[in-house]
Amino acid sequence: MTRFYRIERSVLYSPAWFVPFDEFTGRQRTAGVTVALDRFDTGENTWLPQDTQAVRTPSAAITFPGLGRRGGPGPGRFRARFGAAGYAPLYPADDEPFVADALGVEFLTYPYDDTQPPAVPAEPRLVRLLPGAAFPYGPGVRTVYGVVVDAAARTPVANALVVADGTTGVDGVPWRERTLTDALGVFRLALRWEGEPADPPDDTETFRLLATERPGRTGSLAIRLPGDRDRGHVIEIVSE
The missing domain is CATH 2.60.40 (Immunoglobulin-like)
Structure with a gap:
């Protein structure tokens, strides 16, 4: 053996x-x-x-x-x-x-x-x-896009981490979507789950995007769908 x-x-x-x-x-x-x-x-x-x-x-x-x-x-x-x-x-x-x-x-x-x-x-x-920004999402996948920039210099931030998270409305299961910006600071992020419902209720959902360059260097943005879906979004990185 x-x-x-x-x-x-x-x-x-x-x-x-x-x-x-x-x-x-x-x-x-x-x-x-x-x-x-x-x-x-x-x-x-x-x-x-x-x-x-x-x-x-x-x-x-x-x-x-x-x-x-x-x-x-x-x-x-x-x-x-x-x-x-x-x-x-x-x-x-x-x-x-x-x-x-x-x-x-x-x-x-x-x-x-x-x-x-x-x-x-x-x-x-x-x-x-x-x-990545060029990921081939399939038909029907809801996405938002934009750019991450330095708030002071107005220059793009490459390889920044962009995150959206939340919980499903029915059973409260946590979800998270993440992407990284390309060399020009461009991102495209999938939002496959539901966001925060409006109050009073309507067809609007709110998603909060957080971009990170490194610890102490972040930026955030709230977007509302479906109205903001086809707009280019800008997330500004600032020092905390």
């Missing part, structure tokens, strides 16, 4: 395990997802592109088997950058504050060999893919 070893002792050990997650559909996905790997050069103080190819596993994870196997005495610093047509990767983890200038998921590689496992085992890392 073949003996199976712990993954930390395998020559195919990967120092990073990424699980791309399509936030719009709520499913894992690797089809159509590209990954570029960079290594940080401490001498040049810059990121250098690598030709290491990622491997897609049957469980919809992306790995880099063997990376760090013959590394030096200390950990190496790497960065993975993701891409998918119509999507924008959300790089900060769920428990990290959002920053618009995050350019990838950074991780360390700890040296190992056939007899010595890496000092720190790898943990799966969820990478959320949010619908």
Whole structure:
């Protein structure tokens, strides 16, 4: 019988395990997802592109088997950058504050060999893919669009996080829609659930959009549908 070893002792050990997650559909996905790997050069103080190819596993994870196997005495610093047509990767983890200038998921590689496992085992890392400004929403999906700008400079804010959330009116189930702005600060956000009803009741729903550049740099806007659906909206980022 073949003996199976712990993954930390395998020559195919990967120092990073990424699980791309399509936030719009709520499913894992690797089809159509590209990954570029960079290594940080401490001498040049810059990121250098690598030709290491990622491997897609049957469980919809992306790995880099063997990376760090013959590394030096200390950990190496790497960065993975993701891409998918119509999507924008959300790089900060769920428990990290959002920053618009995050350019990838950074991780360390700890040296190992056939007899010595890496000092720190790898943990799966969820990478959320949010619908971008060019996301191909299907027919009937209600969306709103606009631009996020710096309130003082009036310049567009690229890669800002735009969020709308609330609860369904019938059973009170929480919902959340998110997107990231493109290089010109443009966003397009789906609003598939109901907003706040008007008082007194009519056919108007209110949605509150929150845009974040980084902690302490946010902007908000209330829109009312259906009247505001076909208007371009401007969310201004200010310092708190």
